[in-house]
Amino acid sequence: MDKTPEQINQDLLRPLYHASWRFYVALVILGSLVAAAFFAWGYQIYNGIGVSGLDRPVFWAFYITNFVFWIGISHAGTLISAILRVSNATWRRPVTRCAEAITVFALSISAMFPLIHLGRPWLFFWLIPYPSERGIWPQFRSPLLWDFFAINTYLIGSVTFLLLPSFPDFALIRDRASGWRKKVYGIASLGWRGTPKQWHRLEMAMRIMAVAIIPVAVSVHTIVSWDFAMAPVPGWHSTIFGPYFVAGAIFSGIAALIIAMAMLRKLLHLEEYLKPIHFDYLGKLLLVMSLLWFYFVFAERLTTWYGNFPSEMAVFWVTQSGRFSKLFWTMIFCNFIIPVPILAIKNLRTKIGWTVVASIPVIVGMWLERFLIIVPSLSHKYLPYNFGTYRPSWVEITITIGTFAGMALLYLLFSRVFPIISIWELKLGLQKKVEAAPALASQEPATEQP
Amino acid sequence: MEHRWGMVIDEDRCTGCEACVAACHAENNIATVGDDQAARGRAMHWIRVERYYEGNFPDIKVKFRPVPCQECSDAPCEPVCPTYASYHNPEGLNAQIYNRCIGTRYCANACPYLVRFFNFLNPVWDKPLNLQFNPDVSVRSVGIMEKCTFCIQRIKTAEIKAQAEKRPLKEGEFNPACVQSCPAEAMVFGDLNDPKSKVSRLSRSSRATKLLPELGTHPKVTYLKRDTWDNGQNA
Numbered sequence: 001m002d003k004t005p006e007q008i009n010q011d012l013l014r015p016l017y018h019a020s021w022r023f024y025v026a027l028v029i030l031g032s033l034v035a036a037a038f039f040a041w042g043y044q045i046y047n048g049i050g051v052s053g054l055d056r057p058v059f060w061a062f063y064i065t066n067f068v069f070w071i072g073i074s075h076a077g078t079l080i081s082a083i084l085r086v087s088n089a090t091w092r093r094p095v096t097r098c099a100e101a102i103t104v105f106a107l108s109i110s111a112m113f114p115l116i117h118l119g120r121p122w123l124f125f126w127l128i129p130y131p132s133e134r135g136i137w138p139q140f141r142s143p144l145l146w147d148f149f150a151i152n153t154y155l156i157g158s159v160t161f162l163l164l165p166s167f168p169d170f171a172l173i174r175d176r177a178s179g180w181r182k183k184v185y186g187i188a189s190l191g192w193r194g195t196p197k198q199w200h201r202l203e204m205a206m207r208i209m210a211v212a213i214i215p216v217a218v219s220v221h222t223i224v225s226w227d228f229a230m231a232p233v234p235g236w237h238s239t240i241f242g243p244y245f246v247a248g249a250i251f252s253g254i255a256a257l258i259i260a261m262a263m264l265r266k267l268l269h270l271e272e273y274l275k276p277i278h279f280d281y282l283g284k285l286l287l288v289m290s291l292l293w294f295y296f297v298f299a300e301r302l303t304t305w306y307g308n309f310p311s312e313m314a315v316f317w318v319t320q321s322g323r324f325s326k327l328f329w330t331m332i333f334c335n336f337i338i339p340v341p342i343l344a345i346k347n348l349r350t351k352i353g354w355t356v357v358a359s360i361p362v363i364v365g366m367w368l369e370r371f372l373i374i375v376p377s378l379s380h381k382y383l384p385y386n387f388g389t390y391r392p393s394w395v396e397i398t399i400t401i402g403t404f405a406g407m408a409l410l411y412l413l414f415s416r417v418f419p420i421i422s423i424w425e426l427k428l429g430l431q432k433k434v435e436a437a438p439a440l441a442s443q444e445p446a447t448e449q450p
Numbered sequence: 451m452e453h454r455w456g457m458v459i460d461e462d463r464c465t466g467c468e469a470c471v472a473a474c475h476a477e478n479n480i481a482t483v484g485d486d487q488a489a490r491g492r493a494m495h496w497i498r499v500e501r502y503y504e505g506n507f508p509d510i511k512v513k514f515r516p517v518p519c520q521e522c523s524d525a526p527c528e529p530v531c532p533t534y535a536s537y538h539n540p541e542g543l544n545a546q547i548y549n550r551c552i553g554t555r556y557c558a559n560a561c562p563y564l565v566r567f568f569n570f571l572n573p574v575w576d577k578p579l580n581l582q583f584n585p586d587v588s589v590r591s592v593g594i595m596e597k598c599t600f601c602i603q604r605i606k607t608a609e610i611k612a613q614a615e616k617r618p619l620k621e622g623e624f625n626p627a628c629v630q631s632c633p634a635e636a637m638v639f640g641d642l643n644d645p646k647s648k649v650s651r652l653s654r655s656s657r658a659t660k661l662l663p664e665l666g667t668h669p670k671v672t673y674l675k676r677d678t679w680d681n682g683q684n685a
Binding site: 047048049050051054055056057059060114117118119120121123124126127134136138139141142143144145148227230231232233378381382383384385386388 | 493556568593
């Protein structure tokens with residue numbers, strides 16, 4: 001990257017000023033899909049949750065699958081960005097902001113699902129501990145309440161983590177703009193003047209946040225896994241669930257990040273900023289997570305099989321060779337058999353198109369993984385007289401499609417309001433003439449000064 | 451606690467007539483949901499008669515097992531509810547407080563016996579059942595969980611009556627609707643705190659077992675049946 005700072009400004013601020021007709025077409029299509037999802041949700045609130053395909057014994061299905069899936073996607077951003085910041089990996093600079101934005105949006109979407117899935121969603125605020133006329137606190141022993149706090153903590157942390165390093169960029173836009181932009185970005189930059197004191201405080205705040213957000217991110221998905229592991233349900237009640245879910249979350253998150261970056265690169269013409277080397281490094285991470293994920297699945301399946309408890313074996317066989325086996329083997333194919341060879345071969349991994357080809361099945365596979373954790377266990381729980389099955393209704397399918405459209409829509413709008421690559425961090429990297437050498441940089445002591 | 455209500459169900463006596471199911475529906479204002487919803491697995495029966503078949507034709511045996519809420523002493527449904535809607539009452543019953551329920555359905559997932567029922571839609575009753583509501587039992591709305599209460603309205607009525615007459619409760623003074631209606635007298639209800647009550651004596655029987663005892667839920671419902679060991683013919 002041998003661009004001058006002014007060229008960088010021009011390249012990265014262009015999407016804030018100009019939009020092609022494609023943007024408006026995408027806006028209309030995605031907007032109508034999101035509107036359809038909201039209509040479906042309204043229909044469900046009006047008529048009752050019975051318009052979904054849920055039944056007895058499958059009391060949780062698509063909505064909780066989506067909830068866990070989107071929380072998983074949210075682990076791409078903040079966690080990876082924080083790890084790269086803490087380890088001082090210099091290649092992170094063009095990646096961090098688009099990663100952090102994924103976290104904020106995916107988490108916002110996933111946080112809607114516990115509401116969507118409630119029988120009486122208008123009473124969701126009973127989860128908040130406040131002195132009420134009802135005279136009781138929420139039940140602190142319930143994993144759902146842990147969830148409530150964990151997600152809110154993570155959401156507040158991620159929004160802070162996204163906004164903190166944005167202030168210098170907002171100030172840059174403010175200084176270059178006139179009219180309404182000057183006003184809006186002036187407010188958004190919170191009086192950033194770029195004084196040494198402000199830089200020092202920003203640096204301190206980012207260091208604290210980067211360290212603090214890592215345990216928060218790990219705890220969030222662990223607690224999500226405990227929603228399942230704390231219940232005596234065959235296939236759920238397992239100690240492996242915490243790390244298994246965290247690994248799966250990071251896995252799906254990296255895949256989402258690769259896809260998002262490839263799209264941004266194409267649509268916003270960022271070819272000179274998001275280079276094959278970034279996809280190569282993320283591809284290596286994805287490869288490691290794919291292997292780790294497979295290790296967890298293998299360990300979980302094998303111990304269940306050897307344990308041979310009748311109730312667990314009912315769930316085991318229904319996923320392995322029974323009604324859900326097609327989905328199970330699709331999952332293995334998508335999460336392991338497709339991505340591993342692609343990412344292991346250097347000639348393929350260093351080509352952006354191939355990393356995307358490896359990432360898309362991971363998204364599908366990880367969605368299936370969550371579905372396969374929830375539904376087979378619930379439909380084959382202990383007493384065979386009560387075994388059941390599940391088929392989603394149009395309401396659940398519409399809402400699920402709507403969330404993917406919503407994610408794309410939010411991201412699209414974000415790229416029109418925020419510089420999608422952190423301009424000041426990129427310039428800082430140039431200024432310091434640091435070559436992209438993550439392995440070396442991460443072994444050196446932190447010497448970076450902004 | 452003064453009383454610890456329990457039940458004994460004799461599987462060797464049960465004929466599978468389902469009078470208990472009908473009585474329970476009538477007593478507790480349980481919605482009939484309709485054919486379509488029932489076909490989708492949303493029927494609500496606070497007590498159900500499970501049928502299991504043993505052996506191959508013509509040497510076949512049918513086993514009936516009536517399953518109400520097991521009223522666990524260590525109930526998995528209770529700690530998972532974020533709003534205290536499923537709650538252990540002072541007499542050890544797993545109470546469900548309808549007004550607190552927001553419909554997370556976590557309790558139903560945690561319950562190994564699947565005896566919790568969710569109102570997926572607003573309740574409906576097949577005519578003319580809509581004309582025979584029990585005024586002592588509240589009608590539940592859409593979006594909340596409901597379950598067997600051991601007919602808590604009958605328990606409370608009897609307790610209040612005994613208190614007003616300043617006397618202890620007598621055994622057999624009242625029974626839940628299912629026990630009352632069982633023609634084979636396969637079900638017995640009473641106070642497990644009274645070692646001389648019929649339910650206490652029967653639950654100490656050599657035929658006594660619990661449902662899924664390995665889960666450590668310590669149910670207050672006891673089943674009586676002869677041991678029929680799996681002789682390996684299902685292998």
